Amino acid sequence: MKIPMTEYLRIDLETEKWECRVCDHVIAPAEGNYKEGLLVHNRNPQEIHPPVIDPKMYRYTFAPDPDWVRILEFCCPKCGTQVETEYAIPGHPPLWDMQVDVPALKAQWAARGPEMLPDAGPVVAPGRAHSH
């Protein structure tokens, strides 16, 4: 059984791995930090939150201060889907944000069965998904 844990990540209970829900890429061991199997980009926050008022004229512009905060963008190495973002103080270790008790997850879903799986998730476009 594969349990959707976030919009883009699932845990395969048999193989005990984090997987990408868009392209089926096997990312990392389920008991570990899924981020270790992703790619990271250190994004200047001003590229996402553009200055509304002119940064040449003003100190505060509606754009975050790139010396104070960065956006860590984590993407799937195979399909490039942006799996998670983390607004981080420069140099702060990225968080191990989901530390899953895998045996407990297995027991929980053994009792539930696959018909209880939540059905929400990403739109998987043809060509981006793993070909079967």
Add this chain to the structure above:
Amino acid sequence: MKDLNTTGPAPSAEDMKLIKQFLEDTTLFLGPDPEIMQNHDLMERSPDEELAIGQNFDHHMIARIRDRLQSGCDEGYEMVEQMGAAPGAKWGDVITGIYTASGDLALASAGGVLLFSSVVHHPIKFIVKNWMNEPTVGVRDGDGFIHNDSRYGNVHNTDQSMILPIFHEGRLVCWVASTVHEGENGAIEPGGMPSMAESPSDEGLKMSPFKVVENYQIKRDLLTFLQNSVREPKLQLEDMKVKLFACLRIKQRIEETLNTEGPEALVAMLRLTMEDVRTEVKRRLTEWPDMSVQTYIIQDSTLRENCVVKVNCKLTKKGDRLIFDFRGSSPEFTNRATNTILGGLKGMLSQLFLCYIWPDLPRGQAAMAPIEVITDPHSILNCSYDAPNSQSLMSIFTGFTAGQHAVAKFLYSCPEKYTKVHAPTFNMINTFIWGGVSQHGETLGNLCADLNGMGAGATSNRDGEHALAPIFATMADIGEQEVNEEDVPFLQLVSKKMTRDAIAPGKYRGGQGYTMMVATKDSEQWGFMTTAQGAKIPPIQGLFGGYACGTYPLSKVKDVDVYEILQSEPEKFRHSIEEIMNERPFEEASYTTHHMGMGFEISKRGELFMISQGAGAGYGDLLERDPVGVVKDIEEGLISAEVAARLYKVVFDPATLAIDFEATEAAREEERQARIARSMPYAEFVKDWTQPKPPSHLKYFGCWGDDIDTLYMGAPDVTRRADTPKPNYMPHPKDVRIAELEARLANAGIDGGELQ
């Protein structure tokens, strides 16, 4: 030297009784009671409750009584909302509730600020413990108690409660209380939430719970004292009366129940409602995956200066236990007002569960009762008696957001959800607090209800709604600005117009915030303040690849009278901050930007103060956003075409906005490949990125990484042990500026010494 504690026989039970009696008789001051203040779980079943529950009332009857009294609470709420004089009352920053005889909140009104009432159980328990058997006070039919000091259980001391005991045939059966965000409280700044407070003594009226009503009458001597302590004496009277009458109406509804069903049924209903909710919460928690989720939220100022203040959260669920571990969050500030008492944080987490996660549960104290919260002593989320906390909302709200962000990661895999998985809603009170003498000659101090216009976070199936509701009151209103303007000497020249490009992108984008421009018109004694964080670092996080909001500054235009310009050259006026600040249409004026912690500032006629409400966070990868939704956002002025095209990679005709879907999909695929190309494998990335200590260019407060035992205090080499309190003083921003200027003088070879 002999250790008195370890030599000689242990004191007998008789001796211990004497010692206890001696200590009770010689207590010099009944301060906040840690036993009461640190506990948010339900009290033990009382003998009365055991007896009542033992009668095995029919569940349908219990439900019927609950519904009747729920309506009674809602009726009381409506009364306060309709009759209350405080702007907060008019716009729903109110709550009413029924508490058990021991003081637990069993039922609260459906509308309003649940946060208030989930802290009011503390002062009721204080009254039960200290005043009930105190011969000089006592608790009798017809009494009413007032309270506002957060250290005895409140969010901040701008909220005032009226608390009434309800008796049946001489026996205390329950309590009713009504709480309102009143505004004025006599603090060093008008409006009730001073950011300039450097100690609790700067925060104005500090009412420990005391009796202010006897025989259903407000005692005039005490009332006069309270009026004499605040800037709005009429407001103080009016709202004390309104809260009293609301409580009396709920009392009437309770008495109707007492007369038809008897006191046992009422007592059983109150207790069972709480116990059933507590049990149901435990059951629902077992449905979550066993897991720990970590997140942090940054406060980027103390409202006096910019700095980096960490709210650290590790949320662990195991079996039917849920534990919020906030250790590692910033130390408390000894002379800044952004600290909160622990009860305020817990109240807001209660709000998270009852408004955003399980809104179907009866509203009361029980939902939060089994959930555990861990904090460091004397930290920004669990501050000491001596720390100011009039701006506690900064820490309460960022703590809430940490919880909201973490909980979403638990909910995704749950088969049964009671709400949609939700990205964080905007969490700052971006509004104008105001005060002075009005055009009618009245002294006023309060705020615009625009704080209620926070942008909602996106959910798993749709965009966040704009300016929807404040996180602390999901059913509050943003008020009628025109009605407000009849009482105050300023206009909002631009009001409720969405701030373009202040966005939170995602597959589903966050709901956006709107612009507010105010200018004083009809008073020479009038001013504003703003009290929000997030002008340098966004105060929320995005979810599942979505982005947080941007940042929100304060802009001022001075040396201008825009009312003159509107008379003589109206074509010069602009309706957005973007245009006014970038085009500078008023030639002689000065244009400046600031962080959102503006201390109370007197304004001159026609000067502009401009801010924006904030956006809720986005959900999911923005490249999955429906191109039609992107173009709709352009058409609605939420985002400029250039920014939309650059971020969302939607290809459209700039003139007609007609979408080229095929080109869009190609551009998005190209961007996914570009992401892969520009990103680094995690292990390689952290080698460069991760540092052992906070950067020296930031004043950083809180833990760094996983070491939650060491709290940084403004510099990489200044720390305290998390479990060992230490003072944490900030220098006055003006002294900092003077020191900078003196250093420049010295560098220029000019002696700036004492004799010069």
